[in-house]
Amino acid sequence: PDAYVATTREDDRLTITLTNPQARNGICAAMRDALFEALAAAIDDPTCPQVLLDGAGGCFSTGGVLGEFGTARDLAQAHLVRTLRSCAGLLHRLGDRATARLHRACIGSGIEIPAAAARRIGSPDAFFQLPELSMGLMPGAGGTVSLPRAIGRHRAAYMMLTGERIR
Numbered sequence: 001p002d003a004y005v006a007t008t009r010e011d012d013r014l015t016i017t018l019t020n021p022q023a024r025n026g027i028c029a030a031m032r033d034a035l036f037e038a039l040a041a042a043i044d045d046p047t048c049p050q051v052l053l054d055g056a057g058g059c060f061s062t063g064g065v066l067g068e069f070g071t072a073r074d075l076a077q078a079h080l081v082r083t084l085r086s087c088a089g090l091l092h093r094l095g096d097r098a099t100a101r102l103h104r105a106c107i108g109s110g111i112e113i114p115a116a117a118a119r120r121i122g123s124p125d126a127f128f129q130l131p132e133l134s135m136g137l138m139p140g141a142g143g144t145v146s147l148p149r150a151i152g153r154h155r156a157a158y159m160m161l162t163g164e165r166i167r
Contacts, residue, residue: 004031014049021057028065039090053100063108088116112143115150
């Protein structure tokens with residue numbers, strides 16, 4: 001798509017929506033960059049709007065796009081980019097201004113990023129999963145920090161180590 005993220009402003013509320021529902025809002029590098037820019041703009045906005053993070057379509061996000069895994073030519077540079085362009089870090093910096101509205105699949109970075117928001121609102125059909133360990137990976141996008149802060153270290157460890165879907 002031309003835009004992976006849409007922003008709308010109504011009074012003192014800025015809504016940032018992931019807008020690639022045909023790919024289940026999979027977070028590719030382009031979407032991560034677009035989300036990072038939208039969150040950075042919200043932080044820099046002198047009117048300090050409330051921020052609502054949402055996902056268009058049938059689910060919030062199925063996480064990282066598997067086709068991009070392992071494609072970086074320089075692993076150190078890729079790690080640096082992910083660290084410097086941390087969407088979870090920006091959501092955390094927004095503090096009480098940040099809310100994430102979650103529905104259906106919230107997998108991998110699709111839960112690790114919104115877990116950094118001060119408030120998370122899950123629909124009754126929402127489920128959460130960290131499948132990275134089964135792929136030989138550690139959770140990313142700040143998940144080893146954002147999830148324990150949000151749900152406690154024991155629940156986060158259970159999710160990380162089992163990979164089970166949690167409703």
